[in-house]
Amino acid sequence: xxxxxxxxxxxxxxxxxxxxxxxxxxxxxxxxxxxxxxxxxxxxxxxxxxxxxxxxxxxxxxxxxxxxxxxxxxxxxxxxxxxxxxxxxxxxxxxxxxxxxxxxxxxxxxxxxxxxxxxxxxxxxxxxxxxxxxxxxxxxxxxxxxxxxxxxxxxxxxxxxxxxxxxxxxxxxxxxxxxxxxxxxxxxxxxxxxxxxxxxxxxxxxxxxxxxxxxxxxxxxxxxxxxxxxxxxxxxxxxxxxxxxxxxxxxxxxxxxxxxxxxxxxxxxxxxxxxxxxxxxxxxxxxxxxxxxxxxxxxxxxxxxxxxxxxxxxxxxxxxxxxxxxxxxxxxxxxxxxxxxxxxxxxxxxxxxxxxxxxxxxxxxxxxxxxxxxxxxxxxxxxxxxxxxxxxxxxxxxxxx
Amino acid sequence: xxxxxxxxxxxxxxxxxxxxxxxxxxxxxxxxxxxxxxxxxxxxxxxxxxxxxxxxxxxxxxxxxxxxxxxxxxxxxxxxxxxxxxxxxxxxxxxxxxxxxxxxxxxxxxxxxxxxxxxxxxxxxxxxxxxxxxxxxxxxxxxxxxxxxxxxxxxxxxxxxxxxxxxxxxxxxxxxxxxxxxxxxxxxxxxxxxxxxxxxxxxxxxxxxxxxxxxxxxxxxxxxxxxxxxxxxxxxxxxxxxxxxxxxxxxxxxxxxxxxxxxxxxxxxxxxxxxxxxxxxxxxxxxxxxxxxxxxxxxxxxxxxxxxxxxxxxxxxxxxxxxxxxxxxxxxxxxxxxxxxxxxxxxxxxxxxxxxxxxxxxxxxxxxxxxxxxxxxxxxxxxxxxxxxxxxxxxxxxxxx
Numbered sequence: 001x002x003x004x005x006x007x008x009x010x011x012x013x014x015x016x017x018x019x020x021x022x023x024x025x026x027x028x029x030x031x032x033x034x035x036x037x038x039x040x041x042x043x044x045x046x047x048x049x050x051x052x053x054x055x056x057x058x059x060x061x062x063x064x065x066x067x068x069x070x071x072x073x074x075x076x077x078x079x080x081x082x083x084x085x086x087x088x089x090x091x092x093x094x095x096x097x098x099x100x101x102x103x104x105x106x107x108x109x110x111x112x113x114x115x116x117x118x119x120x121x122x123x124x125x126x127x128x129x130x131x132x133x134x135x136x137x138x139x140x141x142x143x144x145x146x147x148x149x150x151x152x153x154x155x156x157x158x159x160x161x162x163x164x165x166x167x168x169x170x171x172x173x174x175x176x177x178x179x180x181x182x183x184x185x186x187x188x189x190x191x192x193x194x195x196x197x198x199x200x201x202x203x204x205x206x207x208x209x210x211x212x213x214x215x216x217x218x219x220x221x222x223x224x225x226x227x228x229x230x231x232x233x234x235x236x237x238x239x240x241x242x243x244x245x246x247x248x249x250x251x252x253x254x255x256x257x258x259x260x261x262x263x264x265x266x267x268x269x270x271x272x273x274x275x276x277x278x279x280x281x282x283x284x285x286x287x288x289x290x291x292x293x294x295x296x297x298x299x300x301x302x303x304x305x306x307x308x309x310x311x312x313x314x315x316x317x318x319x320x321x322x323x324x325x326x327x328x329x330x331x332x333x334x335x336x337x338x339x340x341x342x343x344x345x346x347x348x349x350x351x352x353x354x355x356x357x358x359x360x361x362x363x364x365x366x367x368x369x370x371x372x373x374x375x376x377x378x379x380x381x382x383x384x385x386x387x388x389x390x391x392x393x394x395x396x397x398x399x400x401x
Numbered sequence: 402x403x404x405x406x407x408x409x410x411x412x413x414x415x416x417x418x419x420x421x422x423x424x425x426x427x428x429x430x431x432x433x434x435x436x437x438x439x440x441x442x443x444x445x446x447x448x449x450x451x452x453x454x455x456x457x458x459x460x461x462x463x464x465x466x467x468x469x470x471x472x473x474x475x476x477x478x479x480x481x482x483x484x485x486x487x488x489x490x491x492x493x494x495x496x497x498x499x500x501x502x503x504x505x506x507x508x509x510x511x512x513x514x515x516x517x518x519x520x521x522x523x524x525x526x527x528x529x530x531x532x533x534x535x536x537x538x539x540x541x542x543x544x545x546x547x548x549x550x551x552x553x554x555x556x557x558x559x560x561x562x563x564x565x566x567x568x569x570x571x572x573x574x575x576x577x578x579x580x581x582x583x584x585x586x587x588x589x590x591x592x593x594x595x596x597x598x599x600x601x602x603x604x605x606x607x608x609x610x611x612x613x614x615x616x617x618x619x620x621x622x623x624x625x626x627x628x629x630x631x632x633x634x635x636x637x638x639x640x641x642x643x644x645x646x647x648x649x650x651x652x653x654x655x656x657x658x659x660x661x662x663x664x665x666x667x668x669x670x671x672x673x674x675x676x677x678x679x680x681x682x683x684x685x686x687x688x689x690x691x692x693x694x695x696x697x698x699x700x701x702x703x704x705x706x707x708x709x710x711x712x713x714x715x716x717x718x719x720x721x722x723x724x725x726x727x728x729x730x731x732x733x734x735x736x737x738x739x740x741x742x743x744x745x746x747x748x749x750x751x752x753x754x755x756x757x758x759x760x761x762x763x764x765x766x767x768x769x770x771x772x773x774x775x776x777x778x779x780x781x782x783x784x785x786x787x788x789x790x791x792x793x794x795x796x797x798x799x800x801x802x
Contacts, residue, residue, distance in 0.1 A: 031597065032627075035616040049772070052603045056705060056770045058660045086633075086659060087593040087604040103659030104688075105593055105704055107604050118660075146771050154776070161802050162616035163775045166706045169612040170772055174598045192488040192506055196432060197575045202453045203488040203508050211570040215436040215563035226433075232487075258487060258504030259459045259519075287505075303506055304457060305567045334735050335760060359736060369457045369542050371450070371571055374564045375555065401562050 007281045009385055010349045014318045016276045016290055020297040021322035024249060027180040031168060036221060037178035038159050038324040042152045046172040048144035052089070053108040057139045060099040060121055060128050061112035067133040075122070075129035084109060099128050108140055115139035147171065157327035159221065182222040182323045185244030186213050188229045189237060189265070190255040190303065195229060208305040208371070209254035216312045217252075220320045220330045232261055238268045245294040249323060252316065253289075255303045262287055265300045269293050281348045281385060284368035285311040304369045310351045310380065313399060331399050334379075336361035338394045344383040353377035354398060361398055377401070408682045410786055411750045415719045417677045417691055421698040422723035425650060428581040432569060435577040437622060439560050439725040443553045447573040449545035453490075454509040458540045461500040461522055461529050462513035468534040476523070476530035485510060500529050509541055516540040548572065558728035560622065583623040583724045586645030587614050589630045590638060590666070591656040591704065596630060609706040609772070610655035617713045618653075621721045621731045633662055639669045646695040650724060653717065654690075656704045663688055666701045670694050682749045682786060685769035686712040705770045711752045711781065714800060734798045735780075737762035743791045745784040754778035755799055762799055778802070 008016075026040040055061065062078060070076035078099040084090050084106040094100055094111040102108060102115060113136050120132040147153050153171045154164050160176075168176060193207045194200050207229050214224035225248055230240045244251045253265055266275045269291035277290035284307035289300030297319060301308040317330050339360040344350045354361040356378040363381070364373045379400035383390055390396065409417075427441040456462065463479060471477035479500040485491050485507040495501055495512040503509060503516060514537050521533040548554050554572045555565050561577075569577060594608045595601050608630050615625035626649055631641045645652045654666055667676045670692035678691035685708035690701030698720055702709040718731050740761040745751045755762040757779040764782070765774045780801035784791055791797065 031612060032615060035619055047600055050606065051601050056768070086591070086662075089603055103661065105591070105606065105659060141768060141770050145768075146773050153773075160616075162613055162620055163710060163772070163802060165616040166609045166613035166710070167772050167776050169597045169609045170607055170706070172597060172600065172607065190487070190506070196570045196573060199448055199573065200452050202490055205451065205506065206571055206573065208567045208570045211432060212563055212567035214433060215561075215566040218436055219563055258506060260504065261487075305571070309564060309567070332733070367457070367542060367546075370547050371564070371568050372547050372554075375568050401564060 007279045007286070008277050010280060010282050010314055013277050013280045013288070013290060013315055017297055017299070017315055017319045018322040020276070020290070020292050021250065021319045023325050024180040024182050024323050026177055028175050028177050031165065031174050031176055034160050034168065034176035034178060035162065035165055036159060037176070038221065038326045039154055039156050039177065040179050041156050041177040043154045043168060043171055043173050043177070045147040045149055045151050045153050045170070048149045049146040049170050050141050050143065053143045054141050055102040055104060055106050055108055055115045055139060056141055057115055057117045058104050059102065059115040059117045059139060060130070061094060061102045061109050061115050062099045062130070062134065063094070063096045063112065064114035064134050064136045064138065066096055067116060067130050070130045070133050072131050075131045078128045078130060080123065080126050080128050113137065113140070157325050159326055159328065179324045182250065182320065183225050183248040184217045184222045185225050185227055185248035185251040186210055187227045187240050187244055187251065187253045188255050189232060189253060189261060191232045193229045193255060209301065209303070209308050212305050212309060213252050213254055213301070213312065216309070217320065220317060221324060222320055232264065234264055234268065237264065238271070241268055241293060241298065245296045245298065248296070250296055250319060251293070251298045252301055253298065254301045254308055262289060262300060265289055266291070269298055273298070280315070282310070282314060283348050283350050285314065285351070288315065306368055306371055306374050309374060313380065314349070314351065333397045333399050336396055336398050338381070338390055338392055338396050341389060341392050342381070342383055343389040344387060346388050347385055349385045350383040351380045352383060353380050356398055361396055408680045408687070409678050411681060411683050411715055414678050414681045414689070414691060414716055418698055418700070418716055418720045419723040421677070421691070421693050422651065422720045424726050425581040425583050425724050427578055429576045429578050432566065432575050432577055435561050435569065435579060436563065436566055437560060438577070438579040439622065439727045440555055440557050440578065441580050442557050442578040444555045444569060444572055444574050444578070446548040446550055446552050446554050446571070449550045450547040450571050451542050451544065454544045455542050456503040456505060456507050456509055456516045456540060457542055458516055458518045459505050460503065460516040460518045460540060461531070462495060462503045462510050462516050463500045463531070463535065464495070464497045464513065465515035465535050465537045465539065467497055468517060468531050471531045471534050473532050476532045479529045479531060481524065481527050481529050514538065514541065558726050560727055560729065580725045583651065583721065584626050584649040585618045585623045586626050586628055586649035586652040587611055588628045588641050588645055588652065588654045589656050590633060590654060590662060592633045594630045594656060610702065610704070610709050613706050613710060614653050614655055614702070614713065617710070618721065621718060622725060623721055633665065635665060635669065638665065639672070642669055642694060642699065646697045646699065649697070651697055651720060652694070652699045653702055654699065655702045655709055663690060663701060666690055667692070670699055674699070681716070683711070683715060684749050684751050686715065686752070689716065707769055707772060707775050710775060714781065715750070715752060732800050734800050737797055737799050739782070739791055739793055739795045739797050742793050743782070743784060745788060745790040747789050748786055750786045751784040752781045753784060754781050757799055762797055
């Protein structure tokens with residue numbers, strides 16, 4: 001009897017896991033800790049930015065119209081009528097024909113609408129020779145030109161970049177509303193597994209998946225919680241799953257590579273929950289289980305690290321996005337031109353590792369169980385289930401590691 | 402007199418800062434903490450990977466040649482002569498015409514060279530009908546096919562990804578040799594600056610740069626150390642620079658936006674070190690200072706956050722790479738087609754913000770001091786100094802945020 005009578009498509013599996021995933025609650029962190037967190041609420045500027053019209057260069061505040069036609073040979077000659085000090089507002093209106101020295105960041109005197117850079121001017125006594133015309137607004141940031149008070153500066157669901165942190169600082173957001181970091185429980189199963197500090201005996205392999213899965217979920221903005229290597233013992237596995245599902249927002253069970261082990265994982269989930277998916281039409285990664293245990297999503301990953309990694313990308317990343325409410329995908333992609341044909345079976349979504357160089361993506365064929373192709377590749381190409389392959393020269397999207 | 406008589410090119414500035422930067426020493430961290438760190442030494446596999454020839458599916462170990470020509474209608478009929486248990490080596494040689502059940506990850510019996518997936522076989526009593534031929538090596542990972550003992554699995558200078566962490570686990574690397582995290586001191590200067598939890602009065606602006614710079618260096622794998630907002634007071638600034646240069650590997654002085662303030666920063670550096678660069682042919686970002694103080698690199702960033710951010714990308718990122726010995730750039734790039742002409746002045750390297758959609762990069766012109774274009778853009782395009790601009794349709798590399 002075939003094992004995988006009920007293979008579901010990748011999109012069905014993604015839909016299932018997104019239905020299961022519960023969006024984590026809101027939290028708030030001090031601004032310096034907000035980098036790479038997901039914003040839980042829209043943030044508005046509490047003040048106008050900038051709060052005053054200011055110069056962005058060191059130079060002479062002028063009426064722009066006074067500089068029309070000026071050049072090196074025939075400069076405009078203006079009367080220097082004062083000097084702005086940093087942080088001080090000059091209570092004087094600048095009139096046509098006059099100019100006032102203003103430092104970078106200084107308050108533009110009233111009446112002026114542009115600043116001539118000092119590199120383009122020459123001061124001789126009380127006169128300034130302007131050698132290059134400026135347009136209205138040149139070298140000036142006007143009052144609230146960047147953001148108005150009350151304007152949304154960053155929208156919820158955004159994973160905060162370093163520039164976003166800067167904008168939040170300007171907006172006065174010292175305490176940032178973010179999504180609580182999802183806790184992901186990680187369990188490794190298999191009698192063949194030994195911990196990394198042991199040399200494996202024949203038949204044994206090191207527990208690679210715990211580390212790969214932890215680093216992956218960490219990269220995606222989650223906190224991994226390790227529950228160790230569990231032997232193929234139903235009671236021990238049940239205890240571990242129950243504990244992890246109680247303490248975490250989702251559980252990833254890594255390993256259970258053989259049919260018997262997978263069946264045990266599925267049976268334990270079924271005792272107190274539901275197995276929703278048992279096999280996905282994806283290569284590599286077919287023997288994946290998706291279930292609900294104690295109301296929490298539980299995913300049984302393939303035992304091979306290289307296959308598990310594809311399931312992390314194709315399925316688990318979507319679960320994490322659903323938990324954080326992040327609006328963009330957590331995966332990075334680049335475009336490239338396929339350098340070699342990729343054959344594929346219809347009805348199965350294939351993930352083929354490629355090395356991208358100079359915009360050309362070369363498939364790294366070879367066994368999906370090899371770690372070395374995972375490290376030597378730039379990323380993976382998705383060959384859709386309805387396709388029988390991709391031809392040389394096709395523009396492809398590469399999910400980069 | 403012109404301020405910037407001695408403008409240096411971006412490449413000269415990068416060369417200077419890389420000469421100044423000292424590679425940080427080696428450190429070692431437990432494997433679970435090694436994600437995103439830079440490897441200090443090549444790491445070799447301590448064992449053969451895999452350590453035994455294993456099946457990658459649940460199925461029947463066979464002589465591949467016994468399955469030639471088999472199909473749904475005319476299956477090959479093999480004699481089922483046993484079963485491999487996980488982690489146990491079957492001390493029996495499998496002979497032609499026989500097959501042995503083997504679970505995923507099980508040790509392949511001697512003599513067999515391939516595994517027929519159970520989906521492609523039917524067991525009837527002691528006989529197995531094989532309905533699809535397998536090739537030599539199919540569904541099998543051979544002894545040390547992935548890595549041989551002693552083979553380098555990850556090279557020094559690599560910033561460790563989640564797959565790398567998996568490979569290091571497989572290689573038995575529990576304590577990972579990494580580069581010590583560079584400490585970057587951050588000082589903000591300017592009488593106009595107020596801390597983020599204050600509402601700025603006219604003439605004042607919030608200290609945005611401390612936050613932007615800290616998040617940026619954090620993203621690049623460094624640890625930011627804040628020295629606060631320092632008023633434009635020579636003694637106070639000297640003390641702060643001296644303290645930061647003593648405690649950190651490099652110092653970024655943010656602000657000092659006006660000529661007077663910049664001159665003060667330069668003068669303090671000159672007291673106990675050297676000012677190597679005072680002005681770079683880059684837009685935005687011209688008023689950048691590079692110096693050496695107490696043997697440490699010190700960079701004076703432009704006061705405008707948006708300009709400072711370009712200098713972080715164009716100059717500071719290279720300093721960090723030099724300090725960590727990372728072999729790849731820390732910046733991420735994508736390729737796109739330019740959707741609009743970009744004019745540019747020869748002799749100056751321009752960084753133009755663009756929004757990329759569907760592979761088309763549209764320049765966001767406008768004032769370089771605006772934060773909103775920094776947040777609304779996808780990244781920047783570099784227009785080389787020797788170019789007078791880029792034409793619509795040009796393939797460009799976008800440094801993405």
